[in-house]
Amino acid sequence: MTLNQTARPANEAPPEPPKRRPGHRLQHYGPAYLMLLPFAVLFAVFLIYPLARSLYYSLTDFNAIKPPVFVGLDNFTELLANDDRFHKAIWNTFKYVIGSVVLTMVLGLLLAVAFKSTSLRDRLLRTVFFLPSVSAGVGIVLVWKWIFMVDSWGLANTVVRFFGGDNRSWLAEPAMSIPILVTMAVWGGAGYAMVLFVAGINAIPDELYEQASIDGASKARQFWHITLPLLRPVLVFVFITSTIGAFQIFEPVYLLWRRSASIVGGPLDSALTIVPYLYDMGFNRFQLGYASAIAWILFAIIFLVTLVQLRVTKTFKEFDR
């Protein structure tokens, strides 16, 4: 079975029914539409309709008790021009996204190149590296919380002392917030990227490397001129999907720094990212209109960043030629 025959369109439709009566069409396609119906209804009710409603709320002042009051673009201008907390959230999110995506990809690629074979050692190590992506969840976030305990018996502090440093209060120090989040993301995501890269690398025909070896190209040159260009589609895929995922970070932020239900964002908001801020505005303060506007700005940011990424990676492609 081939893996990449995706571009082939669904041609060869069944023969058109003879068009006699108007009702005939529906009768003919009835089963087809009926098959689409369950998905279509749920999709319309819980996705399309909420999107429309969200767009409307984003233009209103709405606190869930009184009916929404239309305020035009006020929420957006307030968020973009005046809301310092939101600016902090965006800035933090970008720091986190760049740190986690770059490190995840670099480490994932290194792991893939180093352990791509089918030998027992490589398969075993790949399983180990992949394990965190399987177990990602609230449980693992709690483990990290325990590792970064302020007390001297926390694991992070024990390690730091082993290397001659002093105890730190990890989760209470603003400068540590983003590095901690990035560490967790790389720990959880590098193995996943590795699996995608291994599949991509092993799909590159061996003849290319053999030919290059005969021509006297070094391993480094082979990596640079064969592996990287041919891996480009997978690199772009991982780059874009991991960026989109990183922008939506919520659970670690919410769980690591929570002291009471209504405090989100860590010391001095140093861990406040966009989705936790949305949650805070929407479900702690019940400013649902404002929170909806945040959601749409998140969409706009992800959309623009994806466009830029596609653009940049395309430029690289032309550069290769």
Add this chain to the structure above:
Amino acid sequence: MSVETISAAGTVTKRPKKINLGAELARLPLYLWAVVVLIPFWWMIIAAFKTVPELMKNPPTFFPRDPSLDSFYDPSAPAPGGTPNPDAVPGVFQRWPEVAGGFLRFTLNTFGVTVIVTVVSLLIASLAAYMLTKTNAPGRRTVFVVIISSMMIPWQVSLIPNYLLTSDLGMTDSYLGYIVPGLAKSFVVFFLVQYLRSIPDELVHAARVDGASEWRIWWQIVLPLLRPALAAMAIFVALGEWNNFLWPLIIIRDEDLFNLPIALSNLSNAIVSSPGSMGVAMAASMLATLPTVVFFFLFQKHFIKGIALSGIKA
């Protein structure tokens, strides 16, 4: 680029090769990373079996000196209504005394919801994917474009309206409100459509000529053909549902309906007030994480294939 070439590429590395000392040295930091990857798991497991005094020992122990099951069930902890014992920390299975079954109930909730969401969302998505690729019903292209476009929008955008809608329908604090809004998964339809397109239409045509109904073709021909794609998607959907947090956090207040992530987050609050409960939190984390790891080892091949497939299909 076929599966065959992948395995062929794999065999190449089996050629006898000289051990390259430089390459092994370069790998050294990566071996270290393997250790780093395993440490949080190890730290979680040993903490679950440590006693409260050992949990707070400085420097910490890397093997439980006096392994105990107290974090799971502490016999010296008071029964509900019994005399309080300030020295005992109630274990995982003794928390939430007002919920029948306690932690076990949350595990069953999570398991049940995961199974239902996975099965139903895959069934309706495969129906939709079949309709979109193997029939020529008018309008199917428009529908597909709408589905793809919706994937661009982060799901948090629909979070607030969905919360309001669910509460308007009176479905907060119910399994219905927990399950139904998440059943239509666009990325599953997208993935299945991509996969179905690589399957020749002739099979479906032949069945139609033989007079099979669309439903029968879907059930007897298309679903079996889709099996690898369905397995890949089932893994994604099931893992996502097992770890689902934000939606139940918003929609569920009734402790009877808690899933594991919500119960764990609940425990993490208890930790802040009493660090001695950390062992209990780690025991609960272990119990919640273990099934995903077992699941992974059972279906490892499908996992890896599914992920590779998702990268190549996209």
